[in-house]
Amino acid sequence: MKRFAICAAALVAAVALACPAQAKDTIKIGVPGAHTGGLASYGMPTLNAAKIVSEKVNASGGVLGMKIQLLAEDDQCKNDLASNAATKLISEDADVVMGHICSGPTKVALPYYNKEHIILMSPTATTPSLTAAGVNPMFFRTVAKDDAQAALTSKFILESLKSKKIAYVHDNDEYGKGFADGNKDILEKAGVETVLYEAVTPDAVDFSAISRKLRHAKPDVIVFGGYKDLAGKLIKQFRREKVNCPVVGPDGVKDQAILELGAAAENVYCSYPKDTSTLPLFKEAREAHVKQFGSEPGFGYYNAYAAMLALIHGIEKAGSTDTAKIIEVLHNDPVDTPIGSLTFNANGDAAGMGLSIYTVKDGKFVETEFNITLK
Template sequence: MKKGMALFAMACILACGASVHAADSIKIGVQGAHSGDLASYGVPSLNAVKIVADQVNAKGGVLGRQVEVIAQDDQCKPEMATSAATKLISDKVGVVVGPICSGPTTASLPLFQEAGLIAISPTATTPGLTESGKNPLFFRTVANDNAQARLTSDFMLNKLKVKKVAYLHDNGDYGKGFADNNRVLMEKGGAETVLFEAVTPDAVDFSAVVRKLRRAKPDIVVFGGYQPVASKLVQQMRRDRLNTPFIGPDGVKDETFLKMTGKDSEGVYASYPKDTSTLAEYKHARDAHVKAYGSEPGFGYYNAYAAAECLLDAIAKTGGTDTAKLKEAMRANAVDTPLGNIRFNEKGDAAGMALSIYQVKDGKFVELDHSVVLE
């Protein structure tokens, strides 16, 4: 179907035949960093859900009901996450997109689980969120840290022929998990760990860490964390004439990172979903953002767009927001999204999408010929 609008057409058909009063809206909660240092991660996801909702509503809604977006800001801070989650529950949302960061997701999921709410994160990557089995109502449209580590470690071992590795992380669920997983795989592959250290995210001066890196003489620095810390580290390294290659997870592949680091970012590697910009659904999602906000989408936008599509597809097919039915439908059906055709495995992880390695070349992240498909 043109522009990948099968979901919306189905929603429109169901809207025409439904007997439910339109005033009874379907409430989608969106939790994430909508302000603060990590707003560049959270705001694109909120924009994505708003755009999908507007498009569905313009065609009559789902099941004759309009889709209402209710946002709660947790600034990607676990201590704010429980309050944000509690507010969404009290607002009687039917489903949740988010949280976007792993720490707040870990803090919020017990509350959503108790309330019987399906939550789908576009960007929370800690493996235990799905692999522990503690969160059967949780899904995500992003690769977990294990998948990212498999890709990055294979790239370092087999493409870059790395022998000595330094690991830096922000000590958060997301950052330390990425560093830990890479360390296990790299050491298994024969690479030596010459430094493994946590850094303070709020620090301004990383010169002491750079001195440790200089003494350790690694072939590459593996960083686990988000772009604000990555930006400061890379700038400090280059300022002190330490040109060791630098690789990070998807949180590094962000336009803000490029703006913050400028020419210092040249050569930096990061993992990220494989480029799907040739897909009609991707083009439609991009055009919708440019039209609505006058700019290119930011980090996590397409993941959140896909999450909203998957939720609304399940709601349309099951006739409402009954949790048990939604859970079954999410696992039983594949949905065409900007990231490709997505389905969810028994754990709740997205299957069918692919990850690639990107490198900054001439001020832009360029996809390299090194990828993996999620199962």
């Protein structure tokens, strides 16, 4: 027993000695998100982006002479796992955090980082309340929030589709409902009639009842709030039940799952960041991914790439990992990223990126002329 106590004491002493020495030669960036589970396809591309950017920076000497160390934490886009991930990252002394991926878990994890004054920058969380004025000074994002998407899509519905009767279908999730409600608020104020507003259970075995209800409601356009899987199933059944009006959705809809519907995918519109594939940084990011992983980048890759660049830029310009100084830089000093030159407004939203309406033509998503630039 006595020997054990001595060992333990020696161990504690060793750890206590080792810790401060280690913290000085690396910058730790936490990368929490869905790395396994049903929504892993949203999280893995962002982890890939983090790896590519950090390896590139480390190869050219690191930041302020320090190497970047990534701390990947899987939250499976689940709220309970997200708080575990946040606690773990804090205990591992993360300097800044790039994540989380889904809006719900981001909301759950945010208070933990706030308490420790750690900057959280999400590449994909789009719930508006995350950047409500003055609420989360330590939160930033390199993606358009849902009401920005809704501002674009509702404008598109009014000016381009000129619809008079709208049906809203959503999945009762923060992301999907947020998008549907955002559109509904704007469109109802503009005097457009709501003929249907419904939530569906994403895992239901069939959607014929809602499809038939829609057919009888005769909307000019359906606003869909939700992710790609539900969108694929719903749109397939809509078209089979002869509900052929345009379907307008958020960026989660722009996915291979929709294209696989074939002819049924015609007349589907969604908002998505403006095509920046002509920017040199974009090409560089894409090539790096193809070279390292042998495939085209997935959902959120470029946003995560941009978030990594913005964080590293912030640390570099601030000259330290001091949170207040980094925030100062993020607000004022533009950084070049694959999705445009970005600064962050007072609430933490990225300014300078564009949003466009995309539609399906000949089995591919194509960008339309309709777009807005975020401020």
